[in-house]
Amino acid sequence: MEKKRKIVLVFGTRPEAIKMCPLVKELKNREKFRIIVCVTGQHREMLEQVLCSFCVKPDYDLKIMEQGQTLFDITEKVLKGMKEIYAREKPDMVLVHGDTSTAFASALAAFYMNIPVGHVEAGLRTYDIHAPYPEEFNRQAIGSIAALHFAPTEAAAEHLIQEGKNKEHIFITGNTAIDALHTTVSKDFSDPVLDEIDRWTGDGRLILLTAHRRENLGQPLYDIFGGIRQVLLEHTDLRLVYPVHYNPQVRKAADEVFAGMDRVRLIDPMEVVTFHNLMERSFLILTDSGGIQEEAPALGKPVLVLRDTTERPEGVAAGTLRLAGTKKENIYKEFKLLVENHEIYDMMSRAANPYGDGTASRQIADILEREAYE
Ligand code: UD1
Ligand code: UDP
Numbered sequence: 001m002e003k004k005r006k007i008v009l010v011f012g013t014r015p016e017a018i019k020m021c022p023l024v025k026e027l028k029n030r031e032k033f034r035i036i037v038c039v040t041g042q043h044r045e046m047l048e049q050v051l052c053s054f055c056v057k058p059d060y061d062l063k064i065m066e067q068g069q070t071l072f073d074i075t076e077k078v079l080k081g082m083k084e085i086y087a088r089e090k091p092d093m094v095l096v097h098g099d100t101s102t103a104f105a106s107a108l109a110a111f112y113m114n115i116p117v118g119h120v121e122a123g124l125r126t127y128d129i130h131a132p133y134p135e136e137f138n139r140q141a142i143g144s145i146a147a148l149h150f151a152p153t154e155a156a157a158e159h160l161i162q163e164g165k166n167k168e169h170i171f172i173t174g175n176t177a178i179d180a181l182h183t184t185v186s187k188d189f190s191d192p193v194l195d196e197i198d199r200w201t202g203d204g205r206l207i208l209l210t211a212h213r214r215e216n217l218g219q220p221l222y223d224i225f226g227g228i229r230q231v232l233l234e235h236t237d238l239r240l241v242y243p244v245h246y247n248p249q250v251r252k253a254a255d256e257v258f259a260g261m262d263r264v265r266l267i268d269p270m271e272v273v274t275f276h277n278l279m280e281r282s283f284l285i286l287t288d289s290g291g292i293q294e295e296a297p298a299l300g301k302p303v304l305v306l307r308d309t310t311e312r313p314e315g316v317a318a319g320t321l322r323l324a325g326t327k328k329e330n331i332y333k334e335f336k337l338l339v340e341n342h343e344i345y346d347m348m349s350r351a352a353n354p355y356g357d358g359t360a361s362r363q364i365a366d367i368l369e370r371e372a373y374e
Helices: 016-026 045-053 073-087 101-114 135-145 154-162 176-184 191-199 219-234 248-258 271-280 290-299 313-317 328-341 343-349 360-370
Strands: 005-011 034-037 093-097 116-120 148-151 171-172 205-210 239-243 264-267 284-287 303-305 321-323
Touching: 005 016, 005 073, 005 360, 016 034, 016 093, 016 116, 016 176, 016 290, 034 073, 045 093, 045 271, 073 101, 073 135, 093 101, 101 116, 101 219, 116 135, 116 360, 135 360, 148 154, 148 239, 148 360, 154 171, 171 248, 171 343, 176 271, 176 290, 176 360, 191 205, 191 239, 191 271, 205 264, 219 239, 219 328, 248 264, 271 290, 284 290, 284 328, 290 303, 290 313, 290 321, 303 328, 313 321
Parallel strands: 005 034, 005 093, 093 116, 116 148, 148 171, 205 239, 205 284, 239 264, 284 303, 303 321
Antiparallel strands: none
C-alpha cells in the first residue's frame, strides 16, 4: 500500500482559521493524506469561535496568546513550539496561510528543519514593508521559504514569477475564503442575533464596521472613528454595528469615540456564519480587514477600505472597494459620498468575484496529491 503523505496545517488567528478550515476538511477526505491540525492559539476566543463553527478539532494547540502580546512574543513562542511538534510528527509538508506572525514563524521553523512548506494565499503584495505591518514582510518571507505557492489570483501569481520563483511551483487556485463563503451565506439564514439587529435597524441603513490593524492602532484609529462619527451624526437614518476586535487598544478607542451614540452598537466579535450573513444584509462595509476585502466583492457589498494601500487590488479593479485612507477628513468625505451619492453606490454594488469559484481547497488538494514536495 502507498505510504500516506503526512501534512501539518498550522494556523492561529481568526482569518487563517476561516480560510484553512475548508482545506482541512477537503484534505481529511482524501485517502492519500494523514492530516495533523496544529493551532498556535495566537488568538483565543476569536479562534475558538471559528473552530467551533466549522467543527474542526485541532491535534495540537500551543495556546500562546497573552494580552497585549508583542511580535517578539508570538514569533519566539511559535518558532520554538512548532520545532517540538515538527520533531515529533516529521511531516512531509507544512501548510501555512497568508501573512500572520503564526504563519511566518511556523514556516521559518519548518525551513530550519528542512521540511517543505506550502503557502496558501501566496503572492499578495503591496511592496511597502510598513503596510500592512508586519504582514507584508511576513508574506514575502514565507514566499522565499515556500516550495509550493497557492496564489489566489493571476496578479498574485505574477508577483511571484516576477520575483524569480519557479513557475512550475506556482498554482492559481482562487481563495479558500470563497470556499468558506459558499458554506455560510444563505438568503433565508435566520438567527436571534441578526433578527434583533434587523429590528433595531428598522427602515434605516445598516453600516458594518471592523478595524484592528496594528499600523492603525493609536491616533489613526481615533481619526478613522472620528470621521465615521461625523457622518453618523449628520445622517440619522444610519445604524452602525461594530463587532470590536478583542485587542484592548482597539476597544479603548472605540469606547471613547462612539460613547453615548445610540445609533451605534459596539458588540463582541461575531461568530463567522452570523457575521457573513450580516455582511450580506448590510448597506455598506467600512473595514481595514484583509479577508473582508475578499468576501465583500463576492456579495456585491460596497466597501470603504480604511487603509492607504491594499494588497487586494482585484476588489478595487472590480469596483467594489474604494481606498479611504486613514485621515479623518478623507474618511468623512468618502463615507458621506457613498451615503449620499446613489449612482456611485449602485456602481459599487455589482457583485464581482475576482477570488475564484469556491473550489480552491479542492484544487490545492489535487495539487498536493500529484506534486513532489521538494
Ligand atoms: C493578527 C495578525 C493580523 C490579522 C489579525 C486578524 C499578526 C502580526 N497579526 O493581528 O495579520 O489581520 O490577527 O484578526 O499576526 N485578543 C484577545 N482574544 C482573541 C484575539 C486577540 O484577547 O481571541 C487580544 C489580545 O490582547 C492580543 C491582541 O488582541 O494580545 C492582539 O492580537 P494579535 O494576534 O497580536 O494581533 P491582531 O491585531 O489580532
Ligand atoms: N469576521 C468574523 N466575525 C467578526 C468580524 C470578522 O467572523 O466579528 C470574519 C470576516 O468575515 C473575515 C475574517 O473574519 O472572514 C477577517 O478577519 P480579520 O478582519 O480579523 O483579519 P484580516 O482578514 O484582516 O487578516
